[in-house]
Amino acid sequence: MSETVEELVRGPAFGLTQAEKDALLLPRFKMLCAHHASACPDYGKLADLFHPGWRDAGSLEDIPFLPVGLFKSRVLSSIPEGAITGWVTSSGTTGAAVSRVPLDATSARMQALALASVMREALGPARLPMIIVDSRDTLTAGAISARAAGILGMMKFGRDHLFALDSQMRLDRSALTAFLDKHGGKPFALFGFTFMVWRHLHREMEAEGMDLSNGTLIHSGGWKKLADEAVDAATFRAALTRSCGLSNIRNFYGMAEQIGTVHLEGEDGLLHPPAFADVIIRDPADWRPVPPGKAGIVQVLSLLPGSYPGHSLLTEDIGVVETIDQGGLLGKGLRILGRAPRAERRGCSDVYGSTVA
């Protein structure tokens, strides 16, 4: 199983046309579905019930998908308990349920390779000095959070790391100045969660700027909090260019349930699934795929999850595929438009609102 994935993971991440991807991915996803169906009986049951005929899938659109929320209420595993080497847990607001998926040695290795292939595209082949827009304390605060896992994963692609925020989440200007004195004249990397970058880097730089123009910023984590402040991707870019000269900015889209799979923002401002992954947009009215240009619910497919059936997931995000095979990164160009509104309970059973008191 893993060999056929490895071949794609080691290759160029954004060098395949959509037609080439479709042809390469379909047989691999069918094999992966069959693997999960036999290794995880619950998955087999759901695939048969919700997607009868999936074994004869004629296109990626026929590959079964699971709602991503299922990993919050159920543990779905395709490996024996003894083979589990770790768990990935999604970050969640306090009190909200979190996703948990099991990993084995192979899937962990595959994730690392996959992330590397995408980061090569974003940062180049060499490891660059790296600024982490977060506090070192994040790594040591209790159980490994998704945020800590994300930071640890990204740190591998840089060197001479600087944590730019102190334990109070204030920008450590003197440490940053020292870093820039040493590395600021040549290409360097920055990584942080979108909201942290906005609140703790951009806001500070707005007050008193520094020159980060040789940096490449990789950021991720979603736009929900920024949407509340009416900040979209374009505003974000323009603001950071203005405040500290950062123009090389790459967003990425991914989720804990498909960790290692990173949809990278190209110069076109769109997110591109790498060679071993794809996206399909579906109409919430009937879950049928919609043509490019039409918005719907985002389904993400990735060959990485072998230890749990998370290879094809219906997210709760609304998005649109705007381009196919245009610009520097081949394949689909995705724009995330936001999150589907939470279903409100309207019955007499939720009587008093969500808070009891």
Next chain:
Amino acid sequence: MIIERRLPVPATSLTIEALLSGLVAAPTLPPFDPESVSFLAAVSERLLRDEVARHHPDLQVLAFFLRPASLKRLCLSLQQRLPPEALAVPKGTVLHIPPANVATMIGYSLAPAILAGNRTLLRLPRRLTEAGEILVDTMGAVLEEAPFSRLRAITAFLAYPPDDAVTAALSRAADMRVIWGGDSTISHLRCLPLPPHGTELTFPDRFSWSAIAVGAYLAADEARREKLAEDFVNDVFWFDQQACSSPRLLAWIGRHEEAETAARDFHPRIAAQARKAGHAQDAGGRLARLLALHEAALDLPTGELADHGQWTLLRLTEYPDPQRLKALAAPGGAVVEMILPSLKEASPLVSRRDQTLTHFGFPREALLDFARHLNGVGIDRMVPVGQALSFDTVWDGIDLPHAFLRFVTVRES
């Protein structure tokens, strides 16, 4: 502790102590006092006339329930059912904690309590639906009118942020508490004591289902089948299948092959009626339904699953674990289907959580037999398909108008 008294209008802010001392000093009314009856009738009249309220079918149903003729009938039937040698008096002060989302429950909970002459403390949900706002505004406007001064003095609609201390103080002053709540809300509020003599009515999470007699269905003509589908769709989709009486299980009662034939005929009618009625979920609702169905498919012995767009069918192959069946809370259009040879064979499914059974094609005697057979294990209401959501004064097995009264025995020498 300062709370907002939204009704009577104008709204005032005051301390709980001030509120309670004022309210409790004012006398209750005798049961069925003309002032209470004409107040509810005036609310009804206004709701039936109001341009905006007329666009809310649930408010119209409530208004119909509160119209003078219906109130008169209710009072009369109550008076005929009083225990011998008894004089009915109000309980005293009733604290109502109505649902946030089925606004009209405020009316259904309040009307019998007001008719009985009680003082009203009502905690307003934090967020009212549009229908809820209309109802509260209407009651406020009517209450302001001259003939209702005695009622005005004993009525308080309160708004306050979640605060156990406030609810506890109100509970201590209440002779009766009525909670329309989810199980967790009820369990939580149970920790706040009532006075030793206090009584409580709770309306917890419920499960409701539907039974169709296969023979009767197959004997029904085209028009009758269409009407049945329309009624079933109203029961399922109104309130997005989230009311406690919204059916979630459809049991075909009869021979297996015939039931298959009937189900095949019925399914497309459901989809067509749902389309016709314009029931559509938003993306969030569709996602929530899909997720809930995935969970249900893992929890229940599912043989088949069919997505018909507006609604999804999940066919069971054998008896499910009743507790897991009743955990299904998918919004808007998830129907679990099962074929059973007789109503009695449905008893393993029944538990205390069951509220409403809507039915088609059963003679009264068969339903009574089933109810006798269950003997209280579950099911509080058996009503024809189409009436799941219509309010009955006997609700969750409780004769509501009676529940708000006390009886003073007066025996002659």
